[in-house]
Amino acid sequence: MAAAAKATIRFVDKDLFAGTTPSGHALVLDSDSQRSSAPSPVELLLVALGSCTAADVAMILEKKRQHVTSYTVEVSGERRAEYPRSYTSMTVHHVVKGHGISAKAVAQAIELSETKYCSVGATLKPKVEIQTTFEIIEETGPTLG
Secondary structure, eight states: OOOOOOOEEEEEEEEEEEEOTTTSOOEEEETTTTTOSOHHHHHHHHHHHHHHHHHHHHHHHHTOEEEEEEEEEEEEEEEEEESSSEEEEEEEEEEEEEEEEOOOHHHHHHHHHIHHHIIHHHHHHTTTTEEEEEEEEEEEEEEOO
């Protein structure tokens, strides 16, 4: 039987909401784009996809013994002009910095995230087209460890 999860979202005031995740973490959401005092629900979709794949890729690169010194994921998205203004496509760009990082290892880590591990990406597909790119930046100076 599949595991169920439950989040609770409470109306606070004028397009402002307080959400509690299934694990009990609280966050504020603001659906008023003019005020923008907190992330909007659709902004959090970008963060959710980026952090989901980042966790996978970082773990896989560590297991592949890649000497990563910095890792950033940038996620952008295109939304429909008409309502509902859902995302139609997202671009995920991985920036890996380190010493002697293998492009093959990065590509394999990203592929495993996309095809096997990232639940957020699997939830968004096939409705949202997800494109992935990466770059490797060679660090200068001595390696650590």
